[in-house]
Amino acid sequence: MKLYNTLTRKKEEFKRISDPVRMYVCGVTTYDEPHLGHALATVIFELLQSYLEYRGINVRRVQNFTDVDDKIIDRAAETGVGWYDLTQEHVGTFLEAMDGLNVRRADVHPRVTEEMEPIIELIGKLVESGAAYEAGGSVYYRVRRDEDYGKLSGRTIDHMDELARLEPDLLKENPEDFALWKAQKPGEPYWDSPWGPGRPGWHIECSAMARRYLGDQVDIHGGGLDLVFPHHENEVAQSESATSVVPFARYWVHNGLLRMAGDEKMSKSLGNVVTVRDALKSYSADAIRLWIFQSHYRSPATYDDENLAAAERAVRRLRQAANVTNVGAGAGDRYDANHVRQRFVEAMDDDLNTPRALAAIFDLTREIFTAQSNGVDIADGQGMLRELTGVLGLTLEEPQLGGDADVAEVEAMLAKRESARQERDFATADEIRDQLISMGIEISDTPQGTTWRRV
RNA sequence: GGCGACGUAGCCAAGUGGUCUAAGGCGGGGGUUUGCAAAACCUCUAUUCGGCGGUUCGAAUCCGCCCGUCGCCUCCA
Known part of the structure; x- marks a missing residue:
């Protein structure tokens, strides 16, 4: 089959490099309920797995949870809920939502908080090789040392500097460097590391988890189009520096983003979301x-x-x-x-x-x-x-929502209607049909008799 | 400002050089079936692909310009 590869910007014949095919999908940050945009991304990669399997190709799919990060800490502080409780609650809401959509679980759903060792080990490798440096208890990645930085997103470092939209940070050697490890700030969760207490930067987790569960190279790496830069670009940089295996991901597959009426992207920060839970109500x-x-x-x-x-x-x-x-x-x-x-x-x-x-x-x-x-x-x-x-993951089961009339009652009404019809008392028959419709039961008369279903 | 995506019927949406007088879904019109419905079937519903030029024997599809919309540029699926 052919797959569009963001890295090469064209459709390529998909050739697996491993069996099973190794697929890593960027999951959600668990500080809120999942919305339809998350559903879209998850369903698409589940579909890719299902279709490959349909074609006789085994797939191992890993989708992570980012369960510690700035937004989680901020949200926890705002609401007074413990950050860990918040995060675990939304691991739960995510899995529930995906169950509701009949999405098959990934083979592994690793959580950042449970992956500290491999993360710290990977950062250590990068520091050791000079790809990264420690400063003030944090660790940063030396972007300028990477001659092919920007190859995934098509960006250049000089251009990034020009804009100077990067946070000024006196500890960084260069403004475009990004954090692999963030030194602990007062009141924040932390883990011990060779560079002092702190927590992982956003990008390193995926490199570490992909490596742990899938190896130094993956066949397919997926996620939303909004992750191409900086997240995936930085993953490429870290992983390839650390392992020297190039490319880190053979096929980069990105799904388009969901927008709301008015054409704006659906996103938590814009507050224009429809949660999966709400969508499933309708x-x-x-x-x-x-x-x-x-x-x-x-x-x-x-x-x-x-x-x-x-x-x-x-x-x-x-x-x-x-x-x-x-x-x-x-x-x-x-x-x-x-x-x-x-x-x-x-x-x-x-x-x-x-x-x-x-x-x-x-x-x-x-x-x-x-x-x-x-x-x-x-x-x-x-x-x-x-x-x-x-x-496509469709069940084609008749929904049991709407109308909670019990079967015996419906059958009894249908029997009454049938005898009315036999007597050509259509007024009564139609009245019963109207009653059933108002109960959420749709009927149809066929040569084989009357059938009904809930709608 | 840089990088990128997109603009096809009332709506959603495939198609990216000839088979396109443009797939499929929703909606709508007409007909068949039915006691009447529902469901189903048949049939019609873009001579046209944002606009203007160009390339070509031939363009929705390639090129140029213009108009409009959106995404990313260190929060994001």
Whole structure:
């Protein structure tokens, strides 16, 4: 398959360098609930894993939690909650949200606070080799010593200086140097290190965790487009300096960012977020995933209730096709769905072109219904639909939300309605149907009898 | 200011030199089916791809300029 590589700025044929393929995905900073932007990123890399596996390639996926950092400390101070409690709470809200979206867990979800040894060891290596230096109990990375610094993001150091937007820090040799280790400030959490008490800088954690769980080189490194600079650029610098293995990541894959109406990026700092938890109150996991997959992962997506609602309606159609009774079962004619798999694979092989893959799936559903109306056996079509939507992580289960009428009651009402219909008392029949609708039950009369479902 | 992305039907969104008088979804119109619905099926819904030039036998697709929107430039998925 082909994957767009941020490092080379082009689509490249994906060739694994290891088995299983080693994938590292930048996770969240756990100071607040996850929002749909986090969901987008996580779902995309889960999809990449699932699709590679579908193609017979094993994948080991690691996604971290940044559970100690400035924002966590600040938020804890504001709210009076202990920083560690805050952080663990939001590890929990993240995992819950992802469960709600039917995202499979990564193979490893390391947390910075539990990775101090490998982090300190890696910083030590960098200090030893002269790539980094200690100053005032902190450790900084010597950016200027790196001749290829900027290769991922396409930035130059001189330009960074020009802007002088970098925090003046008297301890740094150069303003563009970044912290690997931050000396403890009063009241802040700290760990002991050869340079004194402190905590890791933001970027080093990922280098250390990727190295510990995946080795000195990874096949795929993923994250949001907003992480390219400085986070990933700095990871490249650190990891490659420390291990001399180049490139640190063979394929850099970045997802586009989610925006809000008004076209601004959804972000915690702008306060314009929709949490996953809130979204799941209104929309099914299948609908949210479908909405994500209806645009390409590298394009910016815009949050809009109308689009989510449209996705919810679209997903109902898929569910209907997957779950409809196969009236033509055992008929002489069988619908052959194999051509659809080919279209699906071609689309997905092209840098995970989910919109095109979905086009194939929606064509499949229409063909299933058409075959159904012609009395053709649709078992293979339904199997194919399950197979392909399964790769996309869609369950196609009828939602049990809305209407909590119990089954016996519904069945009793339907029986009453049926006898009214037999007597051609349509007024009564329609009245019962209206009642059911108001209870959140949708019914349909078919030649095989009346069926119902919750909506 | 630097780097980058984007602008396709009412909305969302693929397509990046001929097969495009442009996929798919949502919405809408008409028809079939139904006691009526719902669901489903059939059918119609962009001669046109932000604007203007250019290259080419041929451009939504390449080049130039312009207009508009967004992202990153040490908080960020």
